Amino acid sequence: MRSWLISHKKSLTGLLLLLVLLIGGWQFVSAKLAQTLQATLLERAGNAVNGRITVGKIDLSLSGRIRIRDIALYDREGALLLQSPSVKIRYRWSDLTSGSLGLPQVEQVLLEQSEIFVKQNGAAFNWNGFLKEDEESHSTVNAFHGKVVLENSVIFLDTALGERTLTGINGSFDWRQAPVIALQAGGMLGKDAFTVQGSWAGEIVLQAETLDLAGFSDLLALGDTTLEAGTVRDLAVYVTQDEKGTLSYHAKGVMDGVKAAGAFALQEGKSDFQLDADGVTFTGLSGLVSGQQVNGQGTVFWGSGQPQLDFTLNLPNVDAAAFVSGLSVGQPLVIDARVSGSGTAPVITGAFKTHEVGLGEVAASDVAGSFRFADGQLALDQVRGNAYQGVLNAAGQVAPDTQQYQFAVSGQGMNSSRLTDKDVSGPLDFTGTVSGQGESAVTRGNFIIRDGKAYGLSFQSLTGSFVKQGDKTEISDIAVHTALGTLYPEQLSQEALDMLKEKAVPVSKTELRQAVTDQLRKKLFR
Numbered sequence: 085m086r087s088w089l090i091s092h093k094k095s096l097t098g099l100l101l102l103l104v105l106l107i108g109g110w111q112f113v114s115a116k117l118a119q120t121l122q123a124t125l126l127e128r129a130g131n132a133v134n135g136r137i138t139v140g141k142i143d144l145s146l147s148g149r150i151r152i153r154d155i156a157l158y159d160r161e162g163a164l165l166l167q168s169p170s171v172k173i174r175y176r177w178s179d180l181t182s183g184s185l186g187l188p189q190v191e192q193v194l195l196e197q198s199e200i201f202v203k204q205n206g207a208a209f210n211w212n213g214f215l216k217e218d219e220e221s222h223s224t225v226n227a228f229h230g231k232v233v234l235e236n237s238v239i240f241l242d243t244a245l246g247e248r249t250l251t252g253i254n255g256s257f258d259w260r261q262a263p264v265i266a267l268q269a270g271g272m273l274g275k276d277a278f279t280v281q282g283s284w285a286g287e288i289v290l291q292a293e294t295l296d297l298a299g300f301s302d303l304l305a306l307g308d309t310t311l312e313a314g315t316v317r318d319l320a321v322y323v324t325q326d327e328k329g330t331l332s333y334h335a336k337g338v339m340d341g342v343k344a345a346g347a348f349a350l351q352e353g354k355s356d357f358q359l360d361a362d363g364v365t366f367t368g369l370s371g372l373v374s375g376q377q378v379n380g381q382g383t384v385f386w387g388s389g390q391p392q393l394d395f396t397l398n399l400p401n402v403d404a405a406a407f408v409s410g411l412s413v414g415q416p417l418v419i420d421a422r423v424s425g426s427g428t429a430p431v432i433t434g435a436f437k438t439h440e441v442g443l444g445e446v447a448a449s450d451v452a453g454s455f456r457f458a459d460g461q462l463a464l465d466q467v468r469g470n471a472y473q474g475v476l477n478a479a480g481q482v483a484p485d486t487q488q489y490q491f492a493v494s495g496q497g498m499n500s501s502r503l504t505d506k507d508v509s510g511p512l513d514f515t516g517t518v519s520g521q522g523e524s525a526v527t528r529g530n531f532i533i534r535d536g537k538a539y540g541l542s543f544q545s546l547t548g549s550f551v552k553q554g555d556k557t558e559i560s561d562i563a564v565h566t567a568l569g570t571l572y573p574e575q576l577s578q579e580a581l582d583m584l585k586e587k588a589v590p591v592s593k594t595e596l597r598q599a600v601t602d603q604l605r606k607k608l609f610r
Contacts, residue, residue, distance in 0.1 A: 131216075132215060132216055133157075133214055133215055133216060134159070134160045134213055134214055134215070134216055135157060135158050135159045135160050135165070135214055136157075136158040136162070137155070137156070137157055137158075138154075138155070138156045138158075139152050139153070139154065139155045139156075140152075140153045140154030140155070141153045141154070149172050149173065149174045150172070150173040150174075151170060151171070151172050151173075152170070152171040152172075152173065153169065153170060154167075154168075154169060155167070155168050155171050156168075157214075159210055159214060163201075163203075163210065164201055165200070165201055165210065165211060165214065166195075166198060166199065166200050166201065167198065167199050168195050168196065168197065168198030168199070168237075169196070169197055169198075170196040170197070171193060171194065171195055171196070171198070172192075172193070172194040172196070173190055173192070173193050173194075174190070174191045174192040174193075174194075190228060190230045191230050191231070192230050192231045192232075192233060193230065193231070193232045193233070194233045194235065195232065195233065195234050195235065195237055196235050196236065196237075197235070197236050197237060198234065198237040198238070199237070199238050199240065200234075200237060200238070200239045200240070201239075201240045201242075202239060202240065202241050202242070202243075203241075203242040203243075204242065204243040204244055204331075208330065208331070209331065215228075228259050228262070229259050229260055229262055230259055230260065231256055231257070231258045231259065231260065232256065232257040232258075232259070233255075233256045234253050234254060234255050234256070234257075234269065235254055236252060236253070236254065237253040237254075238250065238251050238253065239253055239271075244361065246300070248273060248299075249273075250271045250272070250273055250278075251271060251272045251273075252271045252272045253269055253270075253271040254269065254270060254271065255267070255268050255269020255270060255271075255280070256268055256269070257284075263285050264283045264284070264285045264286065265283060265284035265285060266282075266283050266284075267280060267281060267282055267283065267284060267288055268280070268281045269281075273292070273295065273299070274296055274299050275296065276292055276294055276295045276296055277292065277293075278290055278291065278292040278295075278319075279291050279292075282323075284325060285325065286324070287322055287323070287324050288322070288323040288324075289320060289321070289322055289323075290319075290320070290321040290323070291319065291320050291321075292316070292319045293317065293318065293319075294315055294316065294317055295315065295316040295317075295319050295337075296314075296315060297311060297313070297314030297315060297316055297339065297342065298311065298312065298313055298314065309344050309345070309346035309348045309349075309427075310344065310345055310346055311342070311343075311344050312343045312344060312345055313341060313342070313343040314339055314340070314341050314342035314343060314353065315339070315340050315341050316337045316338065316339055316340075317337060317338045317339075317340060318337050318338055319335065319336075319337040320335065320336055320337065321333060321334075321335040322334055322335070332360075332361065333360065333361065334358065334359060334360040335357075335358070335359040335360070336356075336357065336358045336359070337356075337357060338354075338355070338356050338357070339353065339354060339355050339356075339357055339366075340353075340354050341353070341354070342354065342355075342371065348373065349373060349374060350371045350372070350373055351371060351372045352370075352371050352372050353369075353370070353371035354368075354369070354370050354371060355367065355368055355369040355370070356368050361386070362385060362386060363383050363384050363385040363386050363387075363391070363392075364383065364384050365381075365382070365383045366381055366382055366383070366384075366395075367381045368381070369381055369382070369395075369397075373399075375403070376399055376401075376402050376403060377399065377400060377401065378397055378398070378399055379397070379398045379399075379400070380395055380396050380397035380398055381395070381396060382394055382395025382396060382397075382423065383395070384427070390426040390427055390428055391426065391427040392424075392425070392426060392427070393423050393424055393425060393426070393427060393430055394422075394423070394424055395422065395423040395424075396420075396421070396422050396423075397419075397420070397421045397422070397423065397434075398418075398419070398420055398421075399417075399418065399419040399420075399421070400416060400418055401415055401416040401417065401418070402415075402416075402417040402418070402419055402436075403415070403417075404417055412440075412441070412442035412447075413438055413440070413441050413442075414438050414439045414440035414441070415438070416438065417436060417437075417438040418436065418437050418438070419434060419435075419436045420434050420435050420436075421433065421434030422434055425458075429458070429459070430458075431456070431457070431458045432455075432456070432457040432458070433454070433455065433456045433457075434454065434455060435452070435453065435454045435455070436452065436453060436454075436455065437450075437451065437452040437453075438451050438452075439451075441469065447471065448469030448470060448471040448476050449469060449470045449471070450469055450470050451467065451468070451469035452467070452468060452469070453465065453466050453467030453468060453478075454466050454467075460483070460484070460485065461481055461482070461483060462481065462482040462483075462484055463479075463480070463481050463482075464478065464479060464480055464481075464482065464491070465479045466479065467479060471495065471498060472495075472498040472499045472502045472503060472512075473497070473498060473499040473502070474495055474496055474497035474498030474499065474511070474512070475495065475496045475497060475498075476493070476494075476495045476498075477493065477494045477495070477496075478491045478492070478493045478494075478518075479491060479492055480492055480518070486521070487521050488519075488520070488521050489518070489519070489520070489521070489525070490517065490518070490519040491517065491518040491519075492515075492516075492517055493514075493515070493516050493517065493518055493527070493529070494513075494514065494515045494516070495512070495513060495514045496513050497511045497512075497513070498511065498512040498513070498514075499511070499512070500512040500533045500536065507537075507538065507540075508533065508536065508537070508538045508546070509536050509537050510533040510534060510535055510536020510537065510546070511533065511534055511535070511536070512531055512532070512533045513531065513532050513534075514529055514530065514531035514532070514550075515529050515530060516528055516529015516530065516550075517529060520553075524553065524554065525553070526551065526552070526553045527550075527551070527552040527553070528549075528550065528551045528552070529549070529550060530547070530548070530549050530550075531547065531548055531549075531550060532545055532546070532547045533545065533546040533547075538564060541564070541566070542566070543564045543565055543566050544565045544566060544567065545565045546562065546563070546564050546565070547561075547562070547563050547565070548560065548561050548562040548563065549561045
């Protein structure tokens with residue numbers, strides 16, 4: 085080996101000298117060429133875009149790759165579109181030496197650790213129109229037919245769906261089949277991975293196996309209801325662009341483990357959903373509201389102002405104690421509801437039914453009715469049930485926050501003997517009002533008992549007024565209407581009836597019939 089080196093010493097020395105000269109010459113030439121390239125590239129790039137391009141420094145390699153340091157792109161209004169500490173542009177060496185440095189000659193652009201800003205302006209994006217078009221052919225001036233590669237980049241999105249930051253972007257945009265632009269990339273949204281693929285002139289699909297919903301709480305907020313947790317599974321977002329460059333999108337997926345606080349406090353929420361520019365539709369919706377199972381479906385319409393709601397819900401087995409105190413409601417309490425109106429002031433209407441409702445000592449069976457909730461007030465209407473062998477009706481207002489309520493109530497055909505400890509019987513009708521809170525509520529009104537008896541005394545009707553609070557009932561203004569006149573006793577008692585009998589006043593239908601017969605006989609045969 086030593087002898088070979090000695091014998092070829094002159095040749096090796098010449099080769100090394102040639103390499104040194106080539107490297108030194110390349111450094112000198114590349115420096116001069118880089119200065120020329122920088123001026124040429126900036127001029128040609130500036131003529132090809134509707135905006136402004138700034139660079140820090142340009143280096144040239146023997147492989148024909150140009151490295152641009154600290155590049156920034158701005159739109160015509162001066163807003164930043166892209167900035168990168170390093171952009172590598174690959175040309176053919178023959179194009180470099182001949183000065184052919186237009187967009188058509190670029191084979192590949194590599195963006196390293198770049199920041200890209202994408203903002204939606206109406207139906208278009210801020211990048212639309214950045215490259216100039218020929219006035220006659222409407223094709224891009226000096227059209228690019230290469231490939232753009234992103235490495236560890238960041239994309240800042242500002243769209244109708246809110247502001248999002250995509251990190252760790254690695255992928256490519258391929259213009260070789262322009263005007264079809266092939267896209268394939270992947271990255272992270274928060275802690276969740278996603279992929280994007282498709283063509284810009286056709287359809288682009290973004291997919292993610294899981295996505296943390298908490299990052300979209302601003303998009304899904306409704307009034308004072310805020311999203312606290314949840315996961316989207318099997319997310320797919322489809323973006324299409326028409327011939328005019330107008331973008332449209334729709335998405336679908338499954339929400340799971342949704343938790344929300346506020347007016348619509350929700351836990352364990354789950355639903356399939358489809359989303360587009362008009363709104364989001366939920367199907368197979370289920371969850372717990374105030375601990376109560378809710379099932380349903382519906383849509384949130386974005387609209388031009390406040391989001392508008394249109395949901396149908398079913399609550400198959402509600403515990404009324406979770407909403408109203410002082411009422412004993414049998415289960416199942418079934419509620420069918422419709423939610424409509426704005427997200428900040430929703431209106432809930434619907435119907436309910438249960439086999440029993442109790443308030444103090446008053447109980448009604450087979451209860452059903454309709455309701456309306458708006459502006460923090462609950463209105464009950466057409467509430468009907470069976471009580472004391474008759475029918476009970478009610479309608480009125482409930483303030484859920486204070487549990488105060490006020491109802492107009494009425495009853496028909498009730499068994500009066502079950503409503504009092506007095507010896508009174510006959511079908512009872514009444515009208516009245518109920519106001520207050522829970523068992524302390526006061527019921528007051530008027531009643532009438534038809535064709536009944538009081539302590540053995542038959543009457544055509546018995547009327548009066550009543551006030552009931554808790555288990556105490558006061559009756560006043562009693563009047564007993566009989567065939568012989570009207571009695572106004574302070575209190576019906578057995579003693580009073582005995583006195584009537586001692587005075588030969590008929591107190592039964594038989595006695596009354598006999599008394600009338602005797603009087604007719606006296607008139608006819610005197």
